[in-house]
Amino acid sequence: MDELFSGFIHALQLIFSLDATLTQIVALSLQVSGIALGISALMGVPFGAWLGLTRRRARGIIIALIYTGMGLPPVVVGLFVYLIFSQSGPFANLNWLFTPNAMIVAQVIIALPLVAGFTMAAVSGVDPELRQQLLALGATSAQATRAILREARTGVFVALAAGFGGIISEVGAVMLVGGNIAGSTRVLTTAIVLETRQGEFGRAMALGLILLAISFVINLGLLSLQGGVIRVKS
Amino acid sequence: MRNSIFVLVILGAWITACAAPPQTLTLATTTSTYDTGLLDAIIPKFEAQSNARVKVIAVGTGQALKLGGDGNADVVLVHAREQEDAFVRAADGINRREVMYNDFVVVGAKEDPAKIADALNAADAFKKIALLQATFVSRGDNSGTQTKEKSIWATTNLTPTKEMLWYQSIGQGMSETLIFANEKRAYTLTDRGTWLALQNKLPNLALLVGGATLAENKDKTLLNPYGVIPVNPAKHPNVNAALAEKFAAWITSPETQKLIGDFGKDKFGQALFYPNAGR
Incomplete structure (x- = not known):
């Protein structure tokens, strides 16, 4: 109980003191997972959309x-x-x-199936008639797909949130391929493992709280992009 | 005849059922005692003698002492003399006893770019590494090994920081650190036991400072004593103090000390730990 409380106090102190080591760890976590999510989105959203719309035989195996x-x-x-x-x-x-490059590669492999899978599910959920109508009205195939993605955007944002949540919080891959080098490949999750192993439970708790806060803010951001928060308000 | 066998079976079952359930002892110790296989080799004897189950938590010395200091372990077996003394001063532990020692060695890429194989001792080797800015991997986890590493750096009047790109502090265990050094062809400080156990998986590395066996290690600052400390029941009433004391007495007894001294001879051709209880 003591550790929980002191961890919380420690977290606030760390955040407001703008501790240089911590800032660097947070920046690297965001950089690695951000780039990995970007790559996964660029590849996973179009691929997931195609998979949701295609009627090819191989679809089942790919899914x-x-x-x-x-x-x-x-x-x-x-x-x-x-x-x-x-x-x-x-x-x-x-x-x-x-190096961070290897960490990004690992995180893309983890996030890509999440982004593609959830996008596919979202696109499959859109009324199939819509695409036929759009094409009948003279839209190109790419235009029709974009319109369907817009229709399925809630699901697409869930896909991005799932991908990001999966990689910002994972520790197994970044520890192995990044090596947790202080000042160059140490991210929030590997720092938490290290602090815990050293018995620095307060600092570990603090880092955990910061990780949660980052996740929360990012998800809020995604939601507001999608218009979810605003719609709930009105 | 048949009846007597039946009676024996019943008697046997009755005795077994009456035997007290084994007590549990939580031992917080360092990865080196566990990874080398020492504990697996000797602890079953204690369990059989004392009708106890020993739960071994193998972590860095820092966390092992923290586990004891929080009353989450009954006894600790660690190697970082200053931290141990602080642990006893804080009344978290009582009656520290010497158990054994092993030693540290400096390993690095076979090519040895900093030419530390000719170094007089570990401090001299560290100086050469720093001068060339050759990659050095540090445990960086506040373990006994890193405490030793820091004390060697202190004698060289150099304080490596994470801003120095050649000095990589990775915050991981000894095995991970050796594997990392093997990949990066870097230097590192390791205990001899973990090095010997992992050596054939580290083709790029060679032992450069510390001699082929503990007896041949010329740098006495590399010797590494282990102490056993029962957690203080006056401060942490929930610990199993009686069993912890029994364990401390057992591991420093002549019979166990002999087991420790013989451990590793069959597998590595040399002892990994030298018993020194009561000396």
Whole structure:
């Protein structure tokens, strides 16, 4: 109980003191997960939309693969990415192991199936008649798809929120491929593991609270982009 | 005949049922004692003798002492003398006893760019590494090993910080740190036991300072004593003080000390820990 309370006080102190180490850890967490989410969105939203609309035979297998990917344990992804970039791996020459680049690669692998899967579900939920009507009215296929995505935007934002939540909070992959190097690859989750292992429960709690606060603010932002908050108000 | 067997079986079952359920002892210790396999080798004997179950929590020395200081462990077995003394001063632990020691060695890339294999001692090796700004990996987790590393840096009048890109503080355990050093062809300080246990998975690394065995280690500052400290029941009434004291007495007894001294000889051709209780 004591640790919980002192952790909370410590969190407030840390946040308001703008501790340089902490600022850097937070910035790196946002940078790595932000870029990973951006890449996942650029690839996952169009792919998910296509998957939601297509009637090809391969659809079933691809969907099964995506659903499997949505449950990938981050530590397994981390192991895989570690082995590719390791000195004995195929991409050793890039020298990406223990750098933010490797962390981004791992997080894209974790977030992409989440973004694609939820986008697909959202797009499938839109009335199929809509696309036919739009095409009949002379819209191009790309225009029709964009209109459907706009219609399914709540689901698409859920996809982005799920992807972001999945990667900002994961520790297994970034620990393995980033190495938790102070000042270069240490992010919030790996810092929490470290502080806990050192018995610094107060600092660990503080970092945990900051992580939650960031998640909350980002989700609020996504919601307001989508118009959800405003609509609830009116 | 048949009847007597039946009676024996019943008697046996009755005795088993009457035996007291085993008590539980929570031991907070460092990763080095656990990762080397020492505890797995000796603790079953204590469990059998004392009708106890030992729950081993293997963490860094910092957290092990914290577990004891919070009353979440009954006894601690760690290696960081100053932190141990502070633990006893704070009345969290009582009656610290020497158990054994092992030693640290400096390992690094086989090519040895900083030429530390010719160094006089660990401090000299550290100076050479810093001079060349060769990559050095630090545990960075406030463990006993990192405490030792910091004390060596202190004697060189150099204080590495995370702004120095060649000094990488990764906040992980010894095995992870060695694997990291192997990937990066970097230098690091490790306890000999973990090095020997992992050596064949670290093709890029070689032992550079500390000699082939503990007896050959010329730098006596690299010796690493372990102490056992029962948690103070006066401050933490919930601990199993009687069993903790029993454990401390057992691990410092001549029989157990012999087991500790023999451990590792069959697998590594050398002892990993040298018993020194009561000396």
